[in-house]
Amino acid sequence: MSPTTPTVFIVDDDPSVRESLEALVEYAGWRCETFATARDFLSAPPAPGPSCLLLDVGLPDLNGLELQERIGSDRSDMPIIFITGNGDIPVTVKAMKAGAVEFLVKPLSQEALLIAMRSAFARSTAQRDLDAADAVLRARYASLTSREREVMELVTAGMLNKQVGGELGITEITVKAHRGRVMQKMQARSLADLVKMTWALNLAPLERQGDHEQED
Incomplete structure (x- = not known):
C-alpha cells in the first residue's frame, strides 16, 4: 500500500469486533491497525496519509469519550466514528459536540460503516491539506x-x-x-x-x- 492509502484505527476491547472490522476495512482496500485499549492506541504513531478512528465508547481503561478528549487537537486530521452497544443519547450528543463524525450502534451495518469511513477520509484529507498550507504560511512568516x-x-x-x-x-x-x-x-x-x-x-x-x- 502507498503512504496515501487511508488508515483505519480500531479501538475495541472485543476481539471478535476487532477481527470483523479489520476484515471489512482490508476488503475495502484500506490499511488497518487494531487496539484493545485506548492506552495501546495512544502509543501508536500517526498515519502517513488520511485516517479515521473507529472507537468503542466502553473501554477498560480510558473510555471512548476520555480518549476523544485526550487526543483533541493533536490529531485533528483523524475524524472519530464512535461505535457502541447501546444508543445512549447523552453520550451521543457529547461525542458529536466534541467533533465525532458519526455514532453507530452495534450490530453495525457494513454499508453505514463504509459510508461513514469514506466521509471521514474526505474530512481527514481536507484537514491535512489545511494543516500543510498553514505550516507553509507560518514558515514564510518565520x-x-x-x-x-x-x-x-x-x-x-x-x-x-x-x-x-x-x-x-x-x-x-x-x-x-x-x-x-x-x-x-x-x-x-x-x-x-x-x-x-x-x-x-x-x-x-x-x-x-x-x-x-x-x-x-
Whole structure:
C-alpha cells in the first residue's frame, strides 16, 4: 500500500469486533491497525496519509469519550466514528459536540460503516491539506525579520507607507524596501493577499519596544 492509502484505527476491547472490522476495512482496500485499549492506541504513531478512528465508547481503561478528549487537537486530521452497544443519547450528543463524525450502534451495518469511513477520509484529507498550507504560511512568516513583521502588521492594518515610516521612525523609501521583501518572502500577489495571510496567521499586534534590528 502507498503512504496515501487511508488508515483505519480500531479501538475495541472485543476481539471478535476487532477481527470483523479489520476484515471489512482490508476488503475495502484500506490499511488497518487494531487496539484493545485506548492506552495501546495512544502509543501508536500517526498515519502517513488520511485516517479515521473507529472507537468503542466502553473501554477498560480510558473510555471512548476520555480518549476523544485526550487526543483533541493533536490529531485533528483523524475524524472519530464512535461505535457502541447501546444508543445512549447523552453520550451521543457529547461525542458529536466534541467533533465525532458519526455514532453507530452495534450490530453495525457494513454499508453505514463504509459510508461513514469514506466521509471521514474526505474530512481527514481536507484537514491535512489545511494543516500543510498553514505550516507553509507560518514558515514564510518565520523567515521575516522583526522589522519586516512590523511593516507587515502596519501595512495590512491600512497604513500608507509614509504613515508606517512615521510610526517606526524610518524613511518612506526604507518602508517600501521592507514591504517589497515582505511581499516576496510571503509570496503575496497583492496587498489584499497579504491581508488574508495576516488573518490566517491570527497575528496579535506587535509590541513597540524601540530596539529594532539594524537594517534600516
